[in-house]
Structures are given as structure tokens and as C-alpha cells.
Amino acid sequence: AQSVAQPEDQVNVAEGNPLTVKCTYSVSGNPYLFWYVQYPNRGLQFLLKYITGDNLVKGSYGFEAEFNKSQTSFHLKKPSALVSDSALYFCAVRPFTSGTYKYIFGTGTRLKVLA
Amino acid sequence: NAGVTQTPKFRILKIGQSMTLQCAQDMNHNYMYWYRQDPGMGLKLIYYSVGAGITDKGEVPNGYNVSRSTTEDFPLRLELAAPSQTSVYFCASSYGTSGSGVDEQFFGPGTRLTVL
Numbered sequence: 636a637q638s639v640a641q642p643e644d645q646v647n648v649a650e651g652n653p654l655t656v657k658c659t660y661s662v663s664g665n666p667y668l669f670w671y672v673q674y675p676n677r678g679l680q681f682l683l684k685y686i687t688g689d690n691l692v693k694g695s696y697g698f699e700a701e702f703n704k705s706q707t708s709f710h711l712k713k714p715s716a717l718v719s720d721s722a723l724y725f726c727a728v729r730p731f732t733s734g735t736y737k738y739i740f741g742t743g744t745r746l747k748v749l750a
Numbered sequence: 751n752a753g754v755t756q757t758p759k760f761r762i763l764k765i766g767q768s769m770t771l772q773c774a775q776d777m778n779h780n781y782m783y784w785y786r787q788d789p790g791m792g793l794k795l796i797y798y799s800v801g802a803g804i805t806d807k808g809e810v811p812n813g814y815n816v817s818r819s820t821t822e823d824f825p826l827r828l829e830l831a832a833p834s835q836t837s838v839y840f841c842a843s844s845y846g847t848s849g850s851g852v853d854e855q856f857f858g859p860g861t862r863l864t865v866l
Binding site: 644669671676677678679680681684725736737738740741742743 | 754781783785790791792793795798800808840842846854855856857858859860
């Protein structure tokens, strides 16, 4: 079965420190990969995506993500965390399958940046 | 552009009642989706549509119905509300595929539904 795993329910990091939010996936073929952020009582907002090309993808608000095909991972990173980065982060994958328009979401990781 | 709009923001239903969650987008997106978000469970796809007149089931379609008569609107219907349908519902839309590849989804603000 195709799936996305976010192994950490919560990640705590001190302000100014680098952060990593992990995501691994299990799909057939080459996937399209996404990260979204959700602030309290809001819908999800797009951060970045990997379609093809460079394994390091840069996105909004200083976030970046590294695609690793051999490890089937797409970890979200930021060099210096801000308190305002505290939110719920979702990894999503859309399998590269003809006729498939569905996105599979992970269960989310709550990021808490401590002042 | 208003983006993706959803109404109502909140609703409390009694068991057995019916209601329609409204979703509209003004970005001329072909693809539209309904998800439910339960605590600790991520997002589950209920139904999706790839264009006006075309809909298909997602992971958890039981107890729901949809229609897509226009590009802009994608309402979700609950016919006989049950406590298991207590959740936060999100509508999303996307172009699908474009010259840049696969496109990201744009989400509405959500509808918080409680069934008692």
C-alpha cells in the first residue's frame, strides 16, 4: 500500500537552531512530494514541492527540503528556526501513476520552537 | 482572488440530520478535493473531482456525496449525520498538471462539524 510516514509527532527546537522534520514515503514509481504548514484554525498552506531535478528544493519562509531517492525520504529543513515557525507540518505525496490525482498525506508533525 | 472559500465555519448537527458543506474556488482550477482531518490522523480524502461533471471516491466516502456542476463549486453532502462524522473538513483545489509539472493544492479555511 502507498503511504507517507512522519515518524515524529512533535519536534522541539530552540530558536536560532536548525530544524529538521522527517518524512519517508512508500509509493510505486517516482513520486511528486510536497510540504504544507498548518497554523491553528487555518487551512493548509503550501511550502514547497519536489517534482524532478535538484534534490534540494527551496520554498517559502526559508524552508528547504532534501529528496533522497535511495532512502525514500523528503525531510524538511530550516537553518535557523523562528518562534513563528511553530505550527503543524504535513508531508504529502502524489504517486506518479497515470490517472491518479490523489495526494497521500502524512499524519503531521507539530513543530515547537522555543524562545 | 478569494482563493478557496468554505461555508459554514462551524456547525453542530444532531444525529440523523443532513447538511451541505459549501466549497468554491475562483482560480479556475480543474481539480477539487474534500478531506477530513481527525486529531492525530492527518488528512483523509473523501471525494475528489477532475472537472465539472466528474467525481470519484477517495479513501473514506461512506456517508457522503458530492456533485460538481460547475468548475467553481464542489459541495459535500452529509445525508444522515453520525457522531463518527465529527471532524474538520477541508476543501482544496489545484490545476492538476501545468507546464511546471504537478501543482500544489490550495486549501480552504475548513468547516468544524460536530455531530451530537
